[in-house]
Amino acid sequence: MDVTRRGLLAAGLGAGVALGASACASPSTGGRPIPAPAPVRARAGAPNLLIVFSDDHRADHLGVTGAVPFLQTPVLDSLASDGVRFDNAYVTTALCSPSRATLLTGQYASRHGVQNNLSAWTPGTPSFFDSLAAAGYRCAYIGKWHMPGDLPDLPGVERFVTFTIEEGQGVYRDCPLIVDGVETPRPGTYVSTDLTDLALTWLDDGDDRPYCLVVAHKAVHHEFEPPDDLLGLYDDVEIDLPDEAFTYQTLLDRNVWEGTAGRLQTSYRRYCETLLGLDREIGRLAARDADNTVLIYTSDNGYSWGEHVLTGKRWAYDDNIKVPLIVRWPEGVVSPGTVIEEPVLNIDIAPTLLDIAEVPIPATMQGRSFAPLLRGDGVDWREDVFYEYFADFPYQVPPSQAVRTDRWLYVEYDRGLPPELYDTVSDPAQRANLIEDPAHAVTRQELSQRLAELRREFT
Amino acid sequence: MSAQSRGGIESPAKSAHGSATLHLIAPALISVATFLVIDIALARFVGRPWGPAYPMSMDALVLLRMGPLFFSGVIVWPAMRARGATRGQALLGIWATPIAFAIVSAWRAADFFPPLQAMYYATNPMVVGALGAQLSAAGAGALVWGMWRTRRWSWWATVAIVIGTVTTVVAVLWDGGQHLFYPWVLVYARIFG
Numbered sequence: 001m002d003v004t005r006r007g008l009l010a011a012g013l014g015a016g017v018a019l020g021a022s023a024c025a026s027p028s029t030g031g032r033p034i035p036a037p038a039p040v041r042a043r044a045g046a047p048n049l050l051i052v053f054s055d056d057h058r059a060d061h062l063g064v065t066g067a068v069p070f071l072q073t074p075v076l077d078s079l080a081s082d083g084v085r086f087d088n089a090y091v092t093t094a095l096c097s098p099s100r101a102t103l104l105t106g107q108y109a110s111r112h113g114v115q116n117n118l119s120a121w122t123p124g125t126p127s128f129f130d131s132l133a134a135a136g137y138r139c140a141y142i143g144k145w146h147m148p149g150d151l152p153d154l155p156g157v158e159r160f161v162t163f164t165i166e167e168g169q170g171v172y173r174d175c176p177l178i179v180d181g182v183e184t185p186r187p188g189t190y191v192s193t194d195l196t197d198l199a200l201t202w203l204d205d206g207d208d209r210p211y212c213l214v215v216a217h218k219a220v221h222h223e224f225e226p227p228d229d230l231l232g233l234y235d236d237v238e239i240d241l242p243d244e245a246f247t248y249q250t251l252l253d254r255n256v257w258e259g260t261a262g263r264l265q266t267s268y269r270r271y272c273e274t275l276l277g278l279d280r281e282i283g284r285l286a287a288r289d290a291d292n293t294v295l296i297y298t299s300d301n302g303y304s305w306g307e308h309v310l311t312g313k314r315w316a317y318d319d320n321i322k323v324p325l326i327v328r329w330p331e332g333v334v335s336p337g338t339v340i341e342e343p344v345l346n347i348d349i350a351p352t353l354l355d356i357a358e359v360p361i362p363a364t365m366q367g368r369s370f371a372p373l374l375r376g377d378g379v380d381w382r383e384d385v386f387y388e389y390f391a392d393f394p395y396q397v398p399p400s401q402a403v404r405t406d407r408w409l410y411v412e413y414d415r416g417l418p419p420e421l422y423d424t425v426s427d428p429a430q431r432a433n434l435i436e437d438p439a440h441a442v443t444r445q446e447l448s449q450r451l452a453e454l455r456r457e458f459t
Numbered sequence: 460m461s462a463q464s465r466g467g468i469e470s471p472a473k474s475a476h477g478s479a480t481l482h483l484i485a486p487a488l489i490s491v492a493t494f495l496v497i498d499i500a501l502a503r504f505v506g507r508p509w510g511p512a513y514p515m516s517m518d519a520l521v522l523l524r525m526g527p528l529f530f531s532g533v534i535v536w537p538a539m540r541a542r543g544a545t546r547g548q549a550l551l552g553i554w555a556t557p558i559a560f561a562i563v564s565a566w567r568a569a570d571f572f573p574p575l576q577a578m579y580y581a582t583n584p585m586v587v588g589a590l591g592a593q594l595s596a597a598g599a600g601a602l603v604w605g606m607w608r609t610r611r612w613s614w615w616a617t618v619a620i621v622i623g624t625v626t627t628v629v630a631v632l633w634d635g636g637q638h639l640f641y642p643w644v645l646v647y648a649r650i651f652g
Contacts, residue, residue, distance in 0.1 A: 118648045148648070167641040223634065244506045246514035248521040252505070253564060256585060259635035309506045393647055394580055396571045415570065 031151030031160045032181040042136030042210050047331060048293040049132070049212040049353050052282055053103060055096065055144060055221040056313065058302035059089065059322035061275060070237040072276050075283035076297060076326060081337045083295070083328030084374055088343040090385050090404060091301050094313045094320040095392060097147045099300035099346060100216065104128060106350030106365030109388060110459035116392035120149030126364055128350040129156040129212065135359045138209045140202050143195050143216030144170060151178060159202050161195070163218075170218040172225035172274075190227050192219045196281040203288060212353070215285065219278040222259045226273035233276070234269040241265070242429065245306025254396050258312040268305050286328070294356055295328040296349065307429060314395060316387050316402035316411045317430050327374055332356065334376040342381040343404070344370050366458060386454035403451045410447035421447070486538035487552035490531035491559045497524040498563060527556050528589050529627075532597035537604035553597045557589035576651055584630045584639045591626025594619050 060067035064077040064085065091099050093109045101107075101114035104127035109115045113122055129139045133156025140159035145151065146168040154160060161179050163170040175191040177184045179198075186194055199215045226233075241264065250260045250267065260267050286295055304310035304319045313320045325344065327333065347367030354361045355369035372379040387402040399414040409422040409430060421437075421444055422430040434440045481488075501520045508514075532553035539549040561581040568580035598619030605613045630639050 118644070118652065166637060167645065169637075169641075241514075243508045243513075246517040246521075248518045249505075251521050251525070252501070253567070253585070256636075257640065259637050259640070261631070261635050391572065393572060393576060393644065393651075394568070394583060396568060398571055 030153055030181065031145075031162060031178050032153050033158045033160060034153050034155050035158055040134065040136040043358065045292070046136070046210040046357055047329075048210050048289055049137070049357065050285065050289070050293055050295045051103075051212075051214045051349070051353070052285060052295065052297045053100075053143070053214060053216040054278055054297070054299040055216075055218060056301060056303045057220055057275065057278075057299035057324055058305075058319055059087075059324050061272070062324055068272070070234060071272055073279045075279045075286060076324070079282075079286060079295065079297060079326045079328045080339075082330070083326060083333050083336060084338045084340055086325040086327075086340045086342075086344050086370075088341055088406075089298065089323050089325035089345075090321045090343060090387065091323055091346045092385075092387060093389055094301035094315065094387075095389070096144075096221075096300050098390075100144070100146060101125070102346050103214075103298075103300075103349055106347050106361075106367040108347060108366055108386075108458045109390065111364075111366060114147055115390035117146070118148060118393065121147045121152050123152060126362060127154065128353050129154055131354055131359050131362065132156065132212045132357060135357060136209060137212045137357065138207055139212045140199075141214045141216070142199050142202070143214070144168070144218050145216070151181070161198055163191075169221065172218065172223065175218070190277075192217055192278050192281045193227070196284050199285060200288065210357075212357075217278055217281075220271055220274045222267070224260075224267055224270035224274050226270060227277040227280075230273045230277050231270075233273050237269070239265045239268055242306045244309050244431070246309075249306065249309050250311050252309070255309075255311040257394055260311050264306060264311065267311075271303075271305070290328075291330055293328075294332070294353075295326075296353075297324065297326045298346065298349065299323040308431075312395070314389055314392065314397040316389065316400055316404075316409065318404075318409070318424065318428070321387055321402075321404070329356070329374055332371065333374050338376070340373050341406075342370075342373055343383075343385050343406070344373070345385055384450065384454070386451070386458050388459065401451060401455055403447055403454055405447075408443060408447055410444070410451060412448070412451060419444075419448070483539065483542050483544050483548065484552060486531075486535040486542075487555040490527040490535055490556045493531075494524060494527035494556050494559060495563075497527070498560075528560055529592035530596045531556055532593035532595075533600040533603075536597035536600045540601070540604070549597070553593040554590055557586055557593055560589060561586040576647070579647055579650065582643070584636045584643055587639065588627045588631035588636065591623045591630060593623070595623025595627060598623060 061071060062076055063071055063073040064080050092102055093099060095117060097117045097119060098109040098114050101112045101121060102109065105112045105125060112125055113119060133139050139157045141154065141157050142159065142161040145162040151162065159180060161177055163175050163177050165171055165176055170191060172191050174187050174189060177186055195215060195217060199213060203211065245264060247264050249255060250262055250264055282297065301313045302320045302322050303313055307319045308317060345367060348370050351361045351365045351367045351369040352371050355371040361369065384403050384405040387404065389397065389400045391399050398417050400411050402409060402411040407423060407425050409424055411420045419435055420433045421435040421440060423434060424430060435444060497520055501524065505517060535553050536549050539552045544552065564583060564586065565577045565581035569577035572580065598616040601616040602613055605611060605616065630636055
């Protein structure tokens with residue numbers, strides 16, 4: 001056979017184009033509105049449920065915490081003072097897709113199956129939408145879905161808006177949307193504003209049923225693009241990086257895949273500006289229906305900004321697993337402005353919504369309603385939380401399981417890597433691994449046993 | 460005395476051949492060695508702040524590592540060609556450091572992923588970007604070297620610069636490389652999913 005260089009080149013190009021085309025094909029089916037199975041009238045006085053879900057917003061990045069002196073989040077601060085803020089809210093897997101699935105199902109990733117950003121949502125997976133729609137709620141999901149494969153036709157969801165560009169990550173400007181299964185160009189838009197506009201339009205459509213609306217933002221995920229009027233707002237503030245961090249750590253192999261290559265300080269400034277832009281959009285939603293609406297704000301995971309020389313998420317450290325959680329519920333919160341210390345998880349949000357709506361909580365949900373904590377009821381609460389992480393190519397983060405108590409963080413890794421133990425009280429940044437310290441041998445053993453129990457319970 | 464090797468003593472002809480080969484590939488070896496030394500130093504010191512100079516030192520190491528990885532072709536190509544290397548040998552020379560990086564990447568990825576997946580990791584966009592950058596750098600080196608020696612413009616070098624630059628931009632510079640990154644991950648999912 002006569003193989004020429006030109007022939008080889010053509011064959012290579014052809015194969016590349018074919019592979020690329022098949023890889024780039026975006027899911028375009030699904031995401032269609034599915035009305036409630038039968039017209040049911042919701043109980044009188046049923047509260048509206050508004051869940052605002054951001055991306056990569058770490059827990060201490062709220063103005064009200066004072067952790068970052070220059071940071072402004074006036075709307076979220078105001079919501080916290082009108083409602084409650086949880087100081088120990090954790091995610092069960094610090095990653096976009098698993099966290100979204102957990103929010104909707106009240107289940108660990110081990111159970112719902114969306115274990116990483118390459119795992120698809122299984123059609124038919126029960127979510128809180130099913131129960132609420134069956135109870136007479138009208139439901140909508142507007143924003144980042146991010147799970148691969150075809151978009152789902154979620155039972156009970158009458159408006160489904162998302163984006164599939166950049167494999168579901170979306171873009172900040174001119175982000176094309178899929179509105180009820182129909183691709184819709186959105187030229188001239190900023191995505192946080194556009195999603196909020198669509199949410200408000202849906203809320204104002206004259207339907208008098210109680211609603212459950214999830215607004216899932218792209219912000220504040222990279223590429224950290226703030227609205228035009230906020231760009232550069234923090235250019236002159238002093239950035240206090242962790243001791244182990246440095247400006248171009250973003251070029252290290254373990255960080256570069258986050259898409260944050262460049263000066264760490266610059267990315268961080270843009271992150272904070274993008275957060276302020278998001279805060280403003282939350283304010284537009286929060287200004288509507290303040291009375292009989294439960295507003296829950298939280299995020300899919302935290303984010304490392306130099307801690308452990310990391311720029312990203314996935315690890316079991318607090319920067320990654322702690323998220324902001326604010327609930328404004330005028331009818332239910334007895335002591336506005338309260339900071340709740342009990343550890344809650346994102347698996348708790350689904351059962352909490354159903355509890356507040358007085359809808360039965362399915363046994364499939366692994367979380368627990370924190371509505372009693374909102375009301376200030378004395379209640380026995382969990383003392384520790386279980387965390388799990390699964391491999392997510394190409395990120396070089398070992399699969400892990402962890403237990404977090406009010407004092408300790410104990411992490412076990414797969415692949416034979418040694419465990420880690422941190423005293424989060426004396427070492428809040430979790431830098432000093434005490435696993436080999438004989439003084440903590442008993443603690444290590446107890447936590448290892450506890451982790452095994454939690455693993456059996458939740459996976 | 461015979462020119463053949465006897466009793467473990469290398470023959471002068473073989474020794475001369477070895478020296479010539481070493482002389483030929485020395486520029487590429489120096490680039491690879493520089494990259495590996497910096498890479499190992501980074502792995503050794505990163506995350507262990509020792510004082511005020513730590514951040515600056517780490518930044519310097521990270522940026523220095525980009526030199527042999529992305530840009531050494533500007534020297535390696537003309538140096539190897541001047542030592543008698545064919546175009547194919549010189550091409551292998553300029554890509555030796557990105558290939559070393561790919562091997563190191565796969566080696567490290569094997570701590571986190573099964574062997575075949577770790578091997579796929581070696582095709583990551585940083586490697587592709589480095590291959591492109593080295594091609595572009597080699598083109599620039601060849602152009603300057605050719606102009607200096609013969610006063611003639613090299614269209615081959617110009618084409619190399621363009622192809623190399625486009626590859627690098629698509630792989631790592633354009634929106635942080637995500638336009639190649641996501642398809643690369645999807646191909647992974649197709650293969651290993």
